[in-house]
Amino acid sequence: MPQFFQDLIKTNKVKVDPSKDRTWLDERRKKMDAGWAEDYYTAKAEKERQSWLNDSLWSGNQPLQFTFENWVPAMQENDEQARNIGNQAWVMADRVIKGEQFNILMNGEPGTGKTSLALAIAWKAWQEAEMNFLFISTMELVSMFSQRFDDQEVAWRLDDLQKRAKNAPILILDDFGTEGGMKNEHGYYKPVRKDMQEWLYQVANARYDQITNSHKGVTIVTTNNASGELMQMYNPKLISRVITKRRPNVLNFDGLDDMRG
Ligand SMILES: Nc1ncnc2c1ncn2[C@@H]1O[C@H](COP(=O)(O)OP(=O)(O)OP(=O)(O)O)[C@@H](O)[C@H]1O
Ligand SMILES: [Mg+2]
Incomplete structure (x- = not known):
């Protein structure tokens, strides 16, 4: 089982069989990716703003x-x-x-x-x-x-x-x-x-x-x-x-x- 799924199961304390429940895991992964993308975007925008203020x-x-x-x-x-x-x-x-x-x-x-x-x-x-x-x-x-x-x-x-x-x-x-x-x-x-x-x-x-x-x-x-x-x-x-x-x-x-x- 991929490390990512193992971690997910561990951190969410859920019992899933990834072979049977791929959809749930895929959905979950998409959501997390979106979250990371959003964090990344916010950090990038904030960095950009700081550079204008500093200059x-x-x-x-x-x-x-x-x-x-x-x-x-x-x-x-x-x-x-x-x-x-x-x-x-x-x-x-x-x-x-x-x-x-x-x-x-x-x-x-x-x-x-x-x-x-x-x-x-x-x-x-x-x-x-x-x-x-x-x-x-x-x-x-x-x-x-x-x-x-x-x-x-x-x-x-x-x-x-x-x-x-x-x-x-x-x-x-x-x-x-x-x-x-x-x-x-x-x-x-x-x-x-x-x-x-x-x-x-x-x-x-x-x-x-x-x-x-x-x-x-x-x-x-x-x-x-x-x-x-x-x-x-x-x-x-x-x-x-x-x-x-x-x-x-x-x-x-x-x-x-x-x-x-
Ligand atoms: N209507 C207001 N409400 C709150 N604070 C104000 C108001 N008008 C002026 N101030 C405050 O008064 C101070 C002087 O204002 P500001 O620096 O904006 O004036 P200015 O017109 O740009 O002056 P200058 O031509 O000398 O640059 C600032 O600390 C500002 O925050
Ligand atoms: Mg002024």
Whole structure:
């Protein structure tokens, strides 16, 4: 008798004669195989998810988590607006889950909850559709660019990160525009360093199909800057590929308070 059947009989404490009862054993084996396949699949998906989280570029190396359950409109004086924004983000998450590929813009003052809702969308998409996301803190990215010539590791990491960013099902570009620094005395921002612009342009270009005018994957940008300001910092070709103007894809946080205070 095959070892497998012997083990099965032993562990299940059942008396079966495999020569007479093959069907029962075959059924049992199929079920166990399915169970193993499921465990294997879950482990593989979890490993994949961890690799996206690990490769993400978090502010201060601190991974963030935020879900729609964590969104509390009552924290805001204008709680109706906060509820409204939460609902709009929820609708966007559902579009992502249904497979729509588009750009999202979250615009507003510091501390109003942009990064939080970007993460809530990504988390819901993972839970309901196992979509992975890559988080890139733009400030961390610019600091990598300033280290890349002194540290070969950083240069390699930037290359890997770019490959991931091009292919991420969901890409979050967080705090886009802060790398532009302060306005000068004439009220203008100076252009962001060329190598970083080029790097981002390649990512944006890979995520956009010019012929069909369609987006590949979902790109979520959070920013404190208006798009006119971003155009002073970046090549307009990059801005038009990542910053959406389509109303249903824009979440405006103006009017909400800074929750960090
Ligand atoms: N409606 C809310 N419910 C629960 N927590 C909130 C809410 N709004 C903001 N917060 C919390 O306030 C803090 C700041 O929010 P968040 O980082 O999302 O703001 P932001 O708009 O991304 O700010 P910045 O422009 O500075 O990046 C976070 O700890 C976040 O969890
Ligand atoms: Mg933020």
